[in-house]
Every structure is written in C-alpha cells, then in structure tokens.
Ligand code: TYD
C-alpha cells in the first residue's frame with residue numbers, strides 16, 4: 112500500500128513544513144502546526160481536474176463591453192450600503208470578519224431580512240441550528256417569507272441546496288464551520304477554509320449569487336485561516352467594537368466595487384443593530400445637553416476624529432499623578448499606547464512638563480477607539496490640563512497632529528471636522544496653521560490656527576501664568592527644549 116503523503120501547515124500564518132515543528136519558524140507561534148494530507152493532482156480528484164483547455168482566446172480591452180446597469184442591492188442600512196460602495200453587487204463575494212460575539216450573525220440576519228423583500232436568500236448557518244436562527248430572527252422581530260435556512264456544514268451539500276432553490280443571495284455563517292469532504296483536516300484549518308472559500312467563490316461567480324462569508328478573527332487580529340480569504344473575495348469588511356459596549360464600526364479593508372474610505376457606525380441594542388446617524392451626539396451629547404456638569408473637569412478635552420470619510424467629536428479624559436512604581440504606568444483605553452508615549456515625550460521635552468515619574472491614564476469616552484493622528488492635540492491638552500488641574504472651556508475643540516519637535520501638523524478632512532464642530536454648537540476650533548492659511552470665522556465658529564503645541568496650551572489654560580511662570584525660549588530654537596513651563600508649585604507631587 113502506498114504511503115499517504117502529508118505535510119504540516121501553521122494554522123496562524125500558513126507556513127508549510129515537511130516535518131512537525133513545535134514552534135513555527137515563520138510567525139514564532141507555538142503548537143500551531145497541523146498535519147494535512149497532500150492531494151495528488153489527477154483527473155479523478157474533483158477538486159483539481161486536469162483537462163485539456165479548449166477554446167481559449169484573449170479579448171481586446173477596447174472590445175469589452177461593460178454592463179452599465181450593474182445591479183446593486185440595498186441592505187436596508189444607509190451607511191452600510193455606502194460601505195459596500197452603493198449596495199451589494201450581484202454575484203460578488205463579501206467577507207465579513209470580526210471577533211466572535213461582536214454581532215456578525217445579528218447584522219446578517221437583519222440584512223437577509225431586508226434583502227428578502229425583493230429577493231430570495233439562503234442563510235446557511237453552519238454554526239447554529241435552524242431553531243437558533245429562527246429564535247434570533249424572532250428576537251429581532253423580523254418575519255420574512257423569502258429566507259431559506261439550513262445548517263449544513265458540507266460545501267458539496269450546499270451546492271445541491273443552491274440547485275434546489277433559486278436564490279440571489281447566500282450567507283455562509285461561518286467559513287470556519289464549513290468543510291469539504293475531500294479534505295481530511297478539521298473544519299477551521301487553513302486547508303479547509305481555503306478550499307471551502309474557493310468553492311464558494313466559484314459557485315458565486317458561475318451562478319451569479321451574491322455571497323457573504325462570515326470569518327471569525329483570531330486573537331492576533333487576522334482572519335482564522337490567515338489572510339487566505341482576503342485575496343480571494345471581492346470585498347473585505349471588518350466589524351469592530353468592544354463587545355461589552357454598544358458601539359460597532361463596519362469598515363471596508365478591500366472593495367473591488369467602491370472606495371474603502373466609508374465606514375458605518377452602528378449601535379447594538381436589544382432589538383439588533385441600528386445605524387448611528389450622529390455619532391458626535393452619542394459621544395458628547397450628554398455634556399452638550401447639560402445632562403452632565405457643563406463645567407468640564409480637569410483632564411477632559413473634546414477632539415475631532417476623522418474615520419473614513421466621516422468626522423465626529425469625541426471626549427478624551429486623562430488622569431496623571433505621581434507613580435509609586437519604578438516604571439510609571441501608561442494606560443490608554445481607546446488610544447494607541449505607543450502614540451501616548453510619543454505625546455508624553457513631546458510634552459516632557461518640548462514643553463517641560465515633568466511627566467517621567469508620573470502614571471498617565473487616557474480614556475476615550477463611550478468605548479470608541481481611534482488611530483487618527485488628528486486627535487493628538489486633544490490628547491496632549493487633556494494630559495496637560497490634568498497635570499495642572501485646570502478645566503477647559505467646554506466649547507473649544509482641538510484638532511491637530513503633533514510632530515516630535517512640538518509642531519502641529521495639518522490633518523485630513525479639515526472642512527468636515529469644522530462643519531461637525533460648528534453643527535454641534537462649538538464656539539472655537541484650534542487647528543493646525545498649515546490647514547488654514549488665514550484665521551477667520553467658519554459660520555460662527557472661531558478658528559485659531561496654531562504652529563506649536565505651546566500655543567494650544569496658552570489657549571487651553573490662558574491664566575496659567577498667574578501662579579506659574581510660562582517662559583518662552585527663542586522660537587528659533589525648535590530642536591532643543593523649545594518652550595519651558597517652570598512649575599513653581601511642584602505640580603509633579605499633585
Ligand atoms: P451574534 O450576532 O451572535 O455575534 P457573532 O455572530 O458575531 O458571533 O451576537 C452577538 C451578541 O449580540 C450576543 O452576545 C447578544 C447580542 N445581541 C444583542 O445585544 N441584541 C440583539 O438583538 C441580538 C440578536 C444579539
């Protein structure tokens with residue numbers, strides 16, 4: 112009997128080895144190599160048939176006629192349609208990736224329901240039973256006649272289902288639970304995920320069925336069956352958020368039919384996901400409506416965030432105090448801790464704030480996470496006001512990226528940011544000078560252009576000099592300590 116050939120594949124990065132290794136030499140993960148049986152390429156293997164190619168002819172690019180009336184289906188969620196690039200394109204394959212429990216099945220149940228008004232949908236719930244899908248649908252108060260449900264895990268059985276039902280949409284929840292009977296490895300392994308996805312892509316393209324594939328994200332942030340899916344599909348969407356909070360963001364990482372700049376902001380309620388039309392009011396609405404104290408406590412600042420093509424305002428809070436530890440703690444909730452370290456270094460070196468021995472905590476209110484560098488200025492103002500125990504004017508918003516010399520660098524989407532600040536009733540916006548050549552009014556919003564961080568600190572804490580000395584060194588000396596705040600009352604011990 113001939114020996115069955117096999118090899119070992121790392122389930123984290125896809126690295127292939129002919130022998131077992133305890134640690135992957137590619138991604139350094141432990142115990143991630145799994146044995147998989149090699150398939151021989153022969154005609155009897157239905158996965159890879161080797162037939163003589165016939166009638167092959169390339170087309171001239173100029174001769175190709177485009178289907179001008181490309182069919183797009185609306186998901187029933189306005190912002191989500193924009194993320195798709197104007198609705199779901201027929202026959203396209205979409206990967207919806209996210210942490211387990213983030214709300215992927217909830218979102219797809221809602222989308223399936225909205226699509227089923229005019230089309231037939233097959234919801235293949237490989238993870239949950241038909242009853243569970245029905246329960247979720249009842250919980251969401253959705254009642255639809257045109258959704259077929261099945262809990263098959265075998266992709267070949269799925270093909271039979273698609274032959275029986277004439278559907279325009281297929282939802283596969285999730286790819287990690289599907290298996291191809293000709294592959295020996297367990298569902299969720301790299302080979303299974305790759306073959307099942309390849310099968311689904313071929314089926315979607317040949318039958319013209321728009322297919323949404325759910326993919327769970329592993330701990331390190333990549334889609335399980337690492338990145339093998341991303342290049343195979345037309346659209347890659349990431350569903351992000353903190354499970355313990357309401358807020359979710361749907362972001363596109365790849366879109367063959369539209370821009371990847373759009374995002375959709377959703378809130379999880381007991382009746383499913385709802386799009387949030389005005390995220391600023393979700394994050395700072397209570398403060399502006401006077402539901403919380405109008406006097407802003409020290410260490411709180413409002414800053415403007417641009418995500419995709421949208422801009423909104425968030426509140427960031429900071430707390431700093433002398434550390435009891437040998438290496439002080441820097442904790443950033445909703446903000447990149449490395450970025451925080453950079454801002455602290457600039458505050459220390461360029462402004463002269465004695466933060467090296469202090470613990471610094473940053474929290475973005477509302478469970479929001481951002482990486483937009485345009486939020487740097489607001490974060491540094493929050494840290495400085497916490498340090499000096501000063502409160503800010505509640506109607507000032509800070510916009511700007513901080514450079515290592517303490518300069519304020521221009522940001523993207525400045526008009527959108529200012530418009531949002533103005534519509535939320537703010538009176539003043541402190542922005543990078545590079546964004547605005549002249550100072551002026553923006554429909555009632557006073558705009559102050561600044562070049563250096565110290566100018567923002569003067570605006571944020573105008574009375575600081577009364578009990579502390581704010582000493583400005585030669586403005587040409589930007590490379591060394593540019594400005595020094597000499598703190599007479601030893602604020603480091605606060
Ligand atoms: P689910 O969609 O099953 O997550 P995923 O498919 O990404 O694993 O649901 C995730 C959570 O959402 C679940 O813990 C319960 C909660 N949930 C609500 O808060 N409201 C709802 O209406 C529904 C259906 C779920």
Ligand code: MG
Pocket residue numbers: 212215216217238284
């Ligand atoms: Mg699910």
